[in-house]
Amino acid sequence: MGQVLNKLRGKEWRHKQVQAICDRVFDRFKMQTGRANLTFEELYIAVLLVYNDINKRLPGPHFDPPSKDLVQSIMTDCDMNLDGEIDREEFVKFFEQLTAETLNVVSQGLIISMIVAPTVAIATKRATEGVPGVGKVVQKLPTSVYASLVTLAVMWVNSDSS
Template sequence: MGMIMSFMGKGMPSTQTLNMLMGTLYKQFIDKDVKEFDDFHAAILDIFTTVNSTLPGKHYDVPSRKEVQECFIKWEKGDQESKKHVFVEFITQRVKVGVLDDSTVITGIVTPPAAMAAKKAGENVPQLKMIKAIPDFIFVPSATVLALMSAKLSRKMLMGKLGNSAS
């Protein structure tokens, strides 16, 4: 069990991985012929489309036109090395790498066996005899998704209440 948890990892990816990702995105960016703001804006939109279609989970919001225009002004003034720095800084500020919290991981690990145990126990209760008709391959993933959704929702509600009480 410990090996599985160690392979899952925790926290941010390594600096080397992020540098490789940023290098790839910048290469895709400079392959476009960027001479004016509209070209720059289209290239940034293409980068966010790539990130959203490649990375699982949350889809990242594209920065506003004003933010892209401010970045373009900085980018346009710089030399080749500073242009790359401006681009990398802009992308890293706008795209955050998601990290799973402990409650999500624990819920995802604990729920499937608990769902199976609950289904087996529910089959012996006369009022829940119909639970036998639901196949395990439907019941377990459904229960897991519902548990993950409720864990995330309760965490957001708790954070919302904590955030409101602090102000």
């Protein structure tokens, strides 16, 4: 549980995650094109790839990639040397701005699934005593097993609804 809390701490963890994703995507384009910078078209393809990874690997709802207009405006803000292309440092800054809200939603979903659900399960274990058939089974289960089952159920319901 401590590892989960450590990961949800905030900006430092998010920065490391964004940095790792950016390095992988930027290196992929650098190898394909042989150039050190990305044009707008390459940047937008990179955005689509990153959002595809986010939707495949991170829990939570489906995130639609941003529009080309939004990508263009953030690119303009992040292009410090005003050459119309994005280098590695500008690329990381670009994605930190672009994915800030997305990572907040994912973090909130993890907090609900990993902290709130087990707490509620433990608090409501006694409430099941009066339920015919179910109450006796729940009371025989160790609290840790019951909390884990409820947490898995919450995560399953959250993944189906997104």
